Amino acid sequence: MYDLVIKGGTVVTATSASLSTGVSTFTVDIGINRETIAAIGQNLSGKQTLDATGKLVTPGAVDMHVHLQMPIGNFTSTDGFYSGSRAAAFGGTTTIIDFVETQAAETMVEAIAARRALADPNVVIDYGLHMTIGPGDITKLDQVPEAYAEGCTSFKLYMAYGLRLRDDELLRALTAVRDVSGIPVVHAENWDVITELIRQNLAAGHTSPHWHPRSRPALLEAEAAGRVIDIASFVGVPLHIFHVSCGEAAARIAQARQQGLPVTGETCPQYLFLTQDVYDAPGVDGTLPVCSPPIRDHAAQTALWQALSRNDLQIVTTDHCPFTIEEKATGLGNYSQIPGGVPSIEMRFAALYSQGVRQGLLSLPQWVTQCCTNPAKLMGLAKKGEITVGYDADLVIFDPEATKTITPETLHEAAGWTPYNGLTLQGWPQTTLCRGNVVVHDGKFVGEKGYGRFLHRTHANL
Structure with missing residues (x-):
């Protein structure tokens, strides 16, 4: 019995x-x-x-891309480890993987311990951590083996924001990750182009969220994905591309896989269920869906569903990183200052069934593969x-x-709003x-x- x-x-x-x-x-x-x-x-x-x-x-769903209690500038993402993991559980997710960043005078192992001290007393489901390698960590690459030994076997590399790595730094970081048999997970965008387009838009008085996706072109997201794929291929390390928002980037991943390269990619509910029209909502409502890469047009949405159907993308995560309405509103008047991120941690698994399986875009096995099995395998979760x-x-x-x-009332997330309202x-x-x-x-x-x-x-x- x-x-x-x-x-x-x-x-x-x-x-x-x-x-x-x-x-x-x-x-x-x-x-x-x-x-x-x-x-x-x-x-x-x-x-x-x-x-x-x-x-x-x-199987319990695995969300290998969440940001709980994540500090960004003067703000911290609204879901803590308790509220975020609890909301995940309501949605059928039993494992999440969050992130850890080092402070200037902190070792990678010390940063892991500090992050665990926040999470361990609060999480209601199992969790892991990605170790972030930012510009300040390039001098700490000799610590990568110690981080790996602590159980952080995946390493986040940014091609955007203040954490952005130049190509030479990407080469060094990818090499260090390769040498411990880890896996790099990458935010791929062309930051130089983005910053110039933001500058041009603001100079022309284009300050509303409408201009957010127009500052981050799909073609240049694909260029960044292709560039880091090429560098990783040169180094000889597997690669995972985070939050793919467009068919152009998905095509770069598919092409690499056809060539036999160990490259995988993911997309997120915001790109599958929303279009860039959400940025045209009046007032603060237009700021709420700001995330990066941005939500794009209907053609991009269709292309992503097709990529999942063809298994050109292998995983669906959330990139859950919400902020309050008041915090989002601080970017009114300058869209580049809106804290980026949306809440999806609770709806992901059911939404992929409802819109994917029931609409004939995914099979039942694909649904489970992309939400449960593939992320567990990719992240080395041996019994998940x-x-x-x-x-x-x-x-x-x-x-x-x-x-x-x-609705905000039917969910258990802390943001007080949802981009999927209704x-x-x-x-x-x-x-x-x-x-x-x-x-x-x-x-x-x-x-x-x-x-x-x-x-x-x-x-x-x-």
Whole structure:
């Protein structure tokens, strides 16, 4: 007899798993002992039972790109480790990966310890950290092996903002990451062009958010992606491109993969569900969706759905980094000063089912592959992202017939606004389990602050 059995659900496996069995969905019971999937079969019995009849059972979703309690200038992103991880759990996400940055006089290991001190007492689901390598860290590259040994096996490199690395610095950072068998994750934009276009726009009196996407051209996002792909190829290191916002950048990734290069890419809900018209909303409403790369036109949105359908992009994350309405409003009069980021941490998994699977743009296995399995594999999460005996019992009982209209009141995020206000989704998680523990059930949080565990990650294997 198992500690817990999930009975009668339709288990959805990832594309990679379905290829070996020839079956992507099947009705079985899942037996759980303590934190682990102990059995998959028929007529299992347990001390406790969760009835999943008529429901889908998926791996817990993995969001490998979130910014909780992230300082940007005078502001800090609104969701802390408790509120952000709790909202993630409501949306069926059981693992998140956040970021750590070093202070000037701080070592990478010290920065990891400081970040963990904020997260460990507060997270309700499991988490990991990407180590950021900024310009001030180029002299600290000898510390990359120590950061890797601490479980930060992925390294964030920026091609924009104050954290932007020049090409020679990218070469050095990519080499250091290669030498520890880590994986670089990159924000790819052409910062020199962006800053010049911002200067021209402001000089011409173009100060509203309307000009935000027009300062960050899709073609130059693709150029930056192609440039860092080429440098990584020269160095001989795998590469992951964050938050792809346009078909041009997706095409660069697809071309690299066709050449056999170990390059992956992701996109985010804001690029799949919104268009740049949102920046034309009057007053502060137009500032709210500002994020970078920017939300683009309908053609870009269509191209991204097609890229996911073709598996030219392999992962969907959120880049969750919201700020309050008041903080966004500080950029009225100069769009380049608006703190960038939107909230999506809770809606991602259900939204990809509702708009992707139900609209015929994605298969059920693709949905699970892109939201659960691929990010777990890429980030070296050895027991996450799949429903397999011996893996962590991170599971979602997903009701495909449930409907939910997205509003600030129906979500559990802290920003007080959502760019998806009024969007109705069909399909929503009923129950979320992290390591065998029910965290959310029937719309109620039943988890525990501090239950989440820091994941000491291993090398990538996607």
